[in-house]
Amino acid sequence: MKGTNLGEFEEVVLLSVAILDGDAYGVAIKDEIKKRTKRNASIGALHSALNRLEEKGFVNLKEGDSAPERGGRRRIFYTITKAGIRALERTRLQRNSMWDAIPSLEAYLKKTS
Amino acid sequence: MSKQKRSKPPVFPTWLISQLGGTRHVNNVLGDMEELYRRRLEEEGELSAKIHYWIDALSVVTHRAIPREKSTRSITVSMELLINYLKIASRNLLRQKVHSGINILGLSVGFTFSILILLFVAHETSYDRMHAKADRIYLLPMTWNFNGTSMPTSANCSVGGPFMKEAFPEVEEFVRVLRTSLSLRNANDVIKEARVYFADSAFFRIFSFPLLQGDPQKALVAPNSMVITRSMAVKYFGHKWENENILEKTIIESNNKVYQIAGVIEDVPTNSHLQFDFLVSISTLPFSRATPSWDNSQFLTYLLLSPGASHERIRQEIPNRLESRFGTQTNEVISLDLVQLPDVYLHSTVYKVPNASDVIYVKIFSFTALLILVIAMVNYVNMATARSMERALEVGVRKVMGAQRVQLFFQFLNESIVITTISLLLAIAFSWLLVPAFNWFTEKSLNLSSLLTLQNIAIIALVVIVISFLSGVYPALFVSGYMPAKVLKGKLKDSLQGIRMRKALVVSQFLISILLLICTFMISDQIDYVQSKSLGFNRDQLVSLSLDSISRTRLETIENTFARESNVSGTAASIQLPTNITHQTALSLKNETDGERRLMTAVSVNSDFMKTVGLQLIAGRDFTHRIEQTSETWEIILNESAAAFFGWTAEQALGKEMIVWQKEGKVTGVVKDFHFSSLHKPISPLVIFSGKGATQYTNFIVKASGSPSEIREAFEKLWKQAAPDSPFLLTFLDDQYESLYKKESLLKQVINLFAVLAIVISNLGLFGLASYLIMQRTKEMGIRKVLGASPTTLIKLVSGSFVQLVLVAFLLAIPLSWYLMSEWLSGFAYHISFNWMIVMIAGASVLILALATVVYHALQVTRINPATTLRAQ
Numbered sequence: 001m002k003g004t005n006l007g008e009f010e011e012v013v014l015l016s017v018a019i020l021d022g023d024a025y026g027v028a029i030k031d032e033i034k035k036r037t038k039r040n041a042s043i044g045a046l047h048s049a050l051n052r053l054e055e056k057g058f059v060n061l062k063e064g065d066s067a068p069e070r071g072g073r074r075r076i077f078y079t080i081t082k083a084g085i086r087a088l089e090r091t092r093l094q095r096n097s098m099w100d101a102i103p104s105l106e107a108y109l110k111k112t113s
Numbered sequence: 114m115s116k117q118k119r120s121k122p123p124v125f126p127t128w129l130i131s132q133l134g135g136t137r138h139v140n141n142v143l144g145d146m147e148e149l150y151r152r153r154l155e156e157e158g159e160l161s162a163k164i165h166y167w168i169d170a171l172s173v174v175t176h177r178a179i180p181r182e183k184s185t186r187s188i189t190v191s192m193e194l195l196i197n198y199l200k201i202a203s204r205n206l207l208r209q210k211v212h213s214g215i216n217i218l219g220l221s222v223g224f225t226f227s228i229l230i231l232l233f234v235a236h237e238t239s240y241d242r243m244h245a246k247a248d249r250i251y252l253l254p255m256t257w258n259f260n261g262t263s264m265p266t267s268a269n270c271s272v273g274g275p276f277m278k279e280a281f282p283e284v285e286e287f288v289r290v291l292r293t294s295l296s297l298r299n300a301n302d303v304i305k306e307a308r309v310y311f312a313d314s315a316f317f318r319i320f321s322f323p324l325l326q327g328d329p330q331k332a333l334v335a336p337n338s339m340v341i342t343r344s345m346a347v348k349y350f351g352h353k354w355e356n357e358n359i360l361e362k363t364i365i366e367s368n369n370k371v372y373q374i375a376g377v378i379e380d381v382p383t384n385s386h387l388q389f390d391f392l393v394s395i396s397t398l399p400f401s402r403a404t405p406s407w408d409n410s411q412f413l414t415y416l417l418l419s420p421g422a423s424h425e426r427i428r429q430e431i432p433n434r435l436e437s438r439f440g441t442q443t444n445e446v447i448s449l450d451l452v453q454l455p456d457v458y459l460h461s462t463v464y465k466v467p468n469a470s471d472v473i474y475v476k477i478f479s480f481t482a483l484l485i486l487v488i489a490m491v492n493y494v495n496m497a498t499a500r501s502m503e504r505a506l507e508v509g510v511r512k513v514m515g516a517q518r519v520q521l522f523f524q525f526l527n528e529s530i531v532i533t534t535i536s537l538l539l540a541i542a543f544s545w546l547l548v549p550a551f552n553w554f555t556e557k558s559l560n561l562s563s564l565l566t567l568q569n570i571a572i573i574a575l576v577v578i579v580i581s582f583l584s585g586v587y588p589a590l591f592v593s594g595y596m597p598a599k600v601l602k603g604k605l606k607d608s609l610q611g612i613r614m615r616k617a618l619v620v621s622q623f624l625i626s627i628l629l630l631i632c633t634f635m636i637s638d639q640i641d642y643v644q645s646k647s648l649g650f651n652r653d654q655l656v657s658l659s660l661d662s663i664s665r666t667r668l669e670t671i672e673n674t675f676a677r678e679s680n681v682s683g684t685a686a687s688i689q690l691p692t693n694i695t696h697q698t699a700l701s702l703k704n705e706t707d708g709e710r711r712l713m714t715a716v717s718v719n720s721d722f723m724k725t726v727g728l729q730l731i732a733g734r735d736f737t738h739r740i741e742q743t744s745e746t747w748e749i750i751l752n753e754s755a756a757a758f759f760g761w762t763a764e765q766a767l768g769k770e771m772i773v774w775q776k777e778g779k780v781t782g783v784v785k786d787f788h789f790s791s792l793h794k795p796i797s798p799l800v801i802f803s804g805k806g807a808t809q810y811t812n813f814i815v816k817a818s819g820s821p822s823e824i825r826e827a828f829e830k831l832w833k834q835a836a837p838d839s840p841f842l843l844t845f846l847d848d849q850y851e852s853l854y855k856k857e858s859l860l861k862q863v864i865n866l867f868a869v870l871a872i873v874i875s876n877l878g879l880f881g882l883a884s885y886l887i888m889q890r891t892k893e894m895g896i897r898k899v900l901g902a903s904p905t906t907l908i909k910l911v912s913g914s915f916v917q918l919v920l921v922a923f924l925l926a927i928p929l930s931w932y933l934m935s936e937w938l939s940g941f942a943y944h945i946s947f948n949w950m951i952v953m954i955a956g957a958s959v960l961i962l963a964l965a966t967v968v969y970h971a972l973q974v975t976r977i978n979p980a981t982t983l984r985a986q
Contacts, residue, residue: 026145043149044172047142051180069151071122073144076137 006058006091012037013049014058014088018080025064025075026050050078058084120159122150126170134179142173194520195527202528205504212500215881216493217536219874220580223482223489224540226870227576229551230482232544232559235569237475239384240458244321246417250454251424253277253287253414254464257697257712258446264697264712267466269414272405273449274313277414280434283422286315289395289412290387292467296367296661296840299349303367305659305840308390311398319417320387326359327376333394338375339364340392346377367838368663372397383558386458386468407443413466416451424451477860481867484625488871490584491618492878493529497588498615499885505595512597521593529585533577554862587614616918619882622875623922623959624929629868630955631930632937635948636861639938642945643854649787650691650727654682655846656824657690658813658832664839665810672813674835678827680819683725686810687718691726692850694789700800702759703770703777713755714789715773715800717807723750723784725816732763733782740803747778747804753786755798773802788943791853795942821845872959879915880966887911887970895979907975912967919963923956 006014016032017024024032026046033041053059064075080088130146131139146169153162173179206213241247253273256265274287291311296303316322317329324332325343332340341364346354349364354377362374372393381388418424428451436444452461459472508521548561664671672684689696698715720736722728736748749771756766763783770779786796817824825843832841851858894907902910931947938944 026141027148030145030149042172042176043142043145043169044174044176044178047138047145047173047178048176051138051178067144067148069148070144071147073140073147075144076141 006087007049007052009041009045010049010053011088011091012039013041013046014053014080014084017053017059017078018085018088022077022079024078029078053078053084056083056087057081058087120154120162122147122166123163126167130170130173130179133174134181138179142178146170146173198524198527199531201524202531205528206531209500211884212496212881213532215877216496216532217539219489219492219877220533220536221539221543222870222874223486224537225543225547226867227482227486228540228544228561228564229547230478231569231572232548232551232561232564233555233557234475234479235564236384236557236559237459237470241385241387241454243382243385244319244454246319246321247454249418249420249422250319251416251418251451252454252457252461252464252466253416254450254452254461254466255410256448256450257410257699258448265463265465266410267413267461267464267469268410269412269449270405270407270410270447271412272407273412274414274416275405276435276438277416277449280438281427281430283419283427284416285419286319286417287414288313288315288319289414290316291395291398291412292389294661295391295393296663296838297349298365298367303838303840305661305842306391308388309393310387310389310391311393311395313395315417316392319415322378322381325355325377325379327374329376332376333392334396335373335375336394336396337370337372338394338397339372340376340378341374342378342380342390344380345390367661367840386466388468407439407447415454424453427451471856474856474860478863481629481864484629485867485870485874486580488622488625488874488878490580491622492874492881493532493584494587495615495618495878496881496885497525497529497585498591499882501588501592504592506601508592508595509597509601512595513601518593522589525589525592526581526585529588530577530581533581533584537573537577555859615882619879619915619918620922620925622871622878623919623963624925626868626871626875627923627926627955627959628930628933629864629871630959631926631952632934633861633865633868634951634955635930635934635945636857636864636937638948638951639941639945640854640857640861643792643857643941643943644851646788646792646943648692648789648850649729649785652692652846652850654816654818655691655726656815656817656828657844657846657849658815658828659840659842659844660686660811660813661839664813664836665808667836668810668813671832671835674831675813675815675828678817678831680824680827681815681817683721683816685719685721685725685814686808687716687722687812687814688807688810689716690812690814690844690846690849691728691787691789692846693791693853694799698773698800701772703772713758713798713800715802716789717774717810718801718803719808719810720803722801722803722814723782725814727816728787729785730782731785733767733780735782736803737781741805741808744804745776745806747773747776747802747807749773749778749780750782750784750801751780752784752796752799752801754796755800756783758798773800774807776804776806778802778804792943793941872962876962876966879963880970883915883967883970887967887974891974891977891982894974895977895982898975898979899983904972904975908968908971911971911974912964915967916960916964919960923960926956927952 012033013029016029016036019036020028020032026043029050030041030043030046033039033046050059054061058081059078060081062077062079064077066072066074127143130143133139146166149169150162150166153165244250252267253269254265254267255269255273256263269289271289274289278284278287289312293309293311294305294307295309296305298304312333314330314333316333317324324340327340332338341349346359350357350359350362359374359377364372364374366372375394378392381390418427431449432444435447435449450464452464457466458469459475461469462471504525511521511524545561548559552559660668668686675681675684694714694716696715697712699710700713700715701710718736720738720740723730723735730750731753733750736750737744740748751766753763756763759766759769761769766780766783768779770777772778784801788796789799815828817828819827828843829841832839890911894911897907897910930952934947938947
């Protein structure tokens with residue numbers, strides 16, 4: 001079913017939203033990604049991913065107070081929805097089951113090297 | 114607060130992003146960007162923060178991070194439509210290469226010349242505005258009135274300026290300027306410097322010519338002080354003059370007079386009617402010349418009025434003050450006028466200010482440029498409407514799909530904007546290439562970059578819009594009005610209205626072309642007439658050498674040296690050249706009072722003048738030999754007109770006594786009328802006189818045979834022997850005579866160029882139109898051919914309608930050109946009559962060209978094998 005699968009970058013973003021637990025807004029998410037994965041996500045890429053997550057119903061939005069350091073604009077905080085958590089779990093399970101299906105990782109590594 | 118805290122993110126990307134969608138998304142993204150911006154500002158500095166801000170903005174755009182609003186029509190939607198229109202427009206342009214090429218070529222040629230003319234007009238109207246006080250500076254010209262003859266002159270008498278300052282408290286300053294020339298020593302050479310002004314010390318308080326060195330207050334005070342321009346500083350003191358103290362330097366005149374350099378200014382800008390290289394303090398002049406008097410008008414006089422002073426009031430008050438100060442008689446003879454400085458160059462033609470022009474040339478140039486533009490626009494309209502049939506299907510489909518007429522209208526308008534813009538860009542490139550040639554042609558030094566002012570760019574943008582609109586609106590209305598049902602059924606015919614419109618436009622194009630061509634022919638005919646007209650003496654063999662104060666004293670030596678030469682058949686000396694005698698002098702008969710004086714053209718000459726120039730006496734005798742050295746009273750020779758003016762026959766005039774230059778003289782001869790000034794004016798009374806006290810000759814005239822280069826070479830050698838301390842300045846009277854008609858020659862060349870352009874562009878248009886309309890009739894031609902029509906009949910058939918149009922244009926052009934040319938010719942006292950031959954030639958040549966254009970296409974159509982065109986049916 002289209003729209004329920006998570007793209008790789010979407011997964012990273014959604015995980016960050018979950019980690020930040022209520023404090024997730026644009027710059028905070030960007031910082032979290034940088035801290036955890038050393039990846040420099042561009043603002044454009046980040047927001048386009050957030051918009052997709054919102055469309056798929058994996059995150060909820062809540063407006064915060066206006067902030068002077070944002071030129072008086074409000075922060076928009078993202079929180080993960082139940083559907084979002086299920087999507088993360090599904091992805092994790094998929095990965096795990098596939099990992100498990102590899103006969104022996106070390107043997108596999110030897111074979112390929 | 115630190116400076117960095119106040120720094121704001123760049124405005125443009127912020128605006129761009131705010132245009133992308135709804136507020137919520139925009140604010141979310143912009144909030145993040147601003148937060149990051151501030152953080153980077155603290156950590157990495159302003160530059161890095163700004164660069165990253167731009168990168169962020171770019172990433173937002175490329176990732177489409179802001180969803181588009183769906184409900185409202187945002188800018189992006191209409192942008193897409195616009196892009197689609199542009200795409201359609203460019204496809205159409207590419208599909209119809211020949212037609213678009215003709216349109217673009219025509220328009221860009223029109224634009225190119227309009228840009229050049231704009232450049233010229235901008236320069237002409239910018240004269241004398243560089244002075245800070247320009248609106249308060251006034252030229253004080255005067256008019257002499259003697260017994261009904263009035264002579265306006267730009268130069269005032271030496272007393273004019275002082276009188277005005279004394280009489281009116283509003284006059285803050287005055288400056289008198291005397292234009293002259295000096296022979297100056299530079300190393301071992303003697304150079305004649307013709308751009309020398311003597312000026313009062315107020316010069317720099319009135320005009321804004323900033324001094325590079327020297328004190329503006331003192332520079333023109335002491336006698337023999339001289340202010341020079343930068344180029345003269347380089348010429349006389351070398352390129353390193355700036356490193357030295359130039360105020361200690363001197364320049365020496367050929368008669369060993371020493372001038373102290375008192376200042377250096379930048380070269381005078383070309384858009385100043387005051388044109389000089391040297392300024393000399395007026396106190397240098399001999400006492401008698403600058404002493405205030407009403408004797409001789411020789412000083413250009415400028416006044417500086419106090420802020421808020423009314424020049425109108427002053428002008429009205431002048432006669433009263435003149436009368437109370439100098440008496441009734443002076444007031445009757447003299448009238449003064451005020452001309453505001455920026456008006457001097459274009460709007461003071463009656464006073465003939467040196468270096469000034471006439472607004473009529475600006476008008477003629479602008480008008481012809483406009484005509485060319487109109488012709489090019491007409492091409493576009495014609496072809497767009499003619500081709501509209503092809504677009505009819507597109508319009509029908511668009512309409513069926515729900516396009517509004519307004520949208521279609523703008524779509525077609527858009528195409529003309531595209532064409533106009535491309536043509537303009539091409540035109541800018543063309544004019545950039547043509548500026549040097551144009552400068553050579555107009556003798557100006559114009560620069561395309563001077564057009565790059567906000568105002569001019571706005572004008573150009575406006576012109577593009579107006580022209581796109583004018584040329585696009587008719588076709589757009591026309592095409593967008595098609596009924597889709599009819600179009601899609603294929604029942605559309607070229608409408609009668611469209612055909613009429615096109616015919617009218619073609620006629621107007623050819624009307625302009627023929628008109629310009631007739632004007633060109635007439636003007637060159639008149640100029641040829643002027644140049645070949647016998648003046649009453651043979652100017653071909655006459656050469657003039659300029660005399661200065663030193664060579665004048667050695668006149669006899671010079672005469673003897675030249676007389677020995679085998680190709681020299683005579684020499685003479687005079688104050689003015691026989692081709693252009695302009696000096697006016699007050700003259701009275703012996704028993705008359707001062708009040709009965711009248712102004713008359715007069716020239717002082719030596720006794721050889723009549724003989725050498727070749728003037729023909731009809732009564733009396735020539736001057737007594739060496740009269741200029743022997744006689745205290747004048748010997749006078751009148752021309753026929755002068756004798757007639759006094760009511761005498763040639764014989765009666767002999768022996769009459771009159772007073773010229775405050776001295777008595779007797780008429781000894783009468784000369785047959787000859788042309789002594791430009792043919793614009795009828796021959797007027799002329800007094801030629803000779804005797805002691807009028808020997809300030811400025812020209813040594815030699816009658817010589819041989820080629821110009823031989824004469825120049827030989828005479829330079831002779832001159833160096835006879836007058837080694839004076840500059841060698843040789844003029845052929847022929848050239849001097851032609852320079853009297855410089856304006857006319859320029860006019861001729863401009864109209865000539867425009868006539869050619871007009872013909873080329875309208876023929877281009879005709880080419881396009883004919884090719885299209887004839888191709889439409891291919892099938893008809895095929896059928897006619899099958900039924901037995903000969904190629905000649907076919908050609909006659911298709912070209913007939915076009916020839917008709919050109920003929921109509923020709924008939925309309927005849928009365929118009931007759932009117933225009935009669936007006937212009939009446940500016941000459943001696944002119945050709947309106948030449949019908951010329952009209953016929955102009956009409957015939959345009960007709961032949963048009964015919965050739967049409968027949969070319971007609972031939973192609975008739976050559977096609979009817980089988981190919983009719984096979985489809």
